[in-house]
Amino acid sequence: xxxxxxxxxxxxFEREPMKYLFFPLFILLLIASCGKKEETKLQAINPEAAAFxxxxxxxxVNASVIVKGFQQTEAGDxxxxxxxxxxxxxxxxxxxxxxxxxxxxxxKEKEKLSDQQLNIQFDLDSTYNKGKYTLLINVLDKGTAQSxxxxxxxxxxxx
Numbered sequence: 705x706x707x708x709x710x711x712x713x714x715x716x717f718e719r720e721p722m723k724y725l726f727f728p729l730f731i732l733l734l735i736a737s738c739g740k741k742e743e744t745k746l747q748a749i750n751p752e753a754a755a756f757x758x759x760x761x762x763x764x765v766n767a768s769v770i771v772k773g774f775q776q777t778e779a780g781d782x783x784x785x786x787x788x789x790x791x792x793x794x795x796x797x798x799x800x801x802x803x804x805x806x807x808x809x810x811x812k813e814k815e816k817l818s819d820q821q822l823n824i825q826f827d828l829d830s831t832y833n834k835g836k837y838t839l840l841i842n843v844l845d846k847g848t849a850q851s852x853x854x855x856x857x858x859x860x861x862x863x
Contacts, residue, residue: 744773746845748854753839755860761830763861767791767839769854772819775847776811785811786846789822796835834861 753767769789776783790806805826811817822843841854 744775746774746843746848746850746852747772748841748843748852751839751841751854751856753856753858755828755837755858757861758827763828763832765824765826765828765839765858767824767841767856767858768821769824769841769843769856770819770821771843771852773850774820774845776816777847778816781814783811783813783816785809785817785820787811787820787822788844788846789824790842791824791826792840792842793828794838794840796833796837800840828860832860835859 748769748771751767751769753765755763755765758764771787774785774787776785778784787809788806789809790802791804793801793804795801805824807822807824809820809822811820822841824839824841836857837860839856839858841856842851843854844851
């Protein structure tokens, strides 16, 4: 056997260097990807709103929104989350009534939640005229200090 053939058998990485670099690079990529913590973005999706005539010129407004991406901390065998939310009402003329509704949702569950529905209910007296109104639902995740706003239009007085 010639010397060149013996050297190639001894040092095969000289013939196919990519074959022997692939595995260590794959391991490094795997380690790097596992070390990163995935950041979640707070989302408020599928807002719904409706106004119901109470018969005396006043209205009851019911609304809801689904929140995703909020922080949940594990303590013992429970997952905890705290969501603060408020509602501003934009009138047909563009004026905004702030804090028509505000609440805090404290979640304590045995399993981690993928989303949480927030329910809203408040009354509008007879001084509110018929027209197209917009709810601005403001949500704050107390754990991350992230906030998001969802908008939903609804008609007041149209049955």
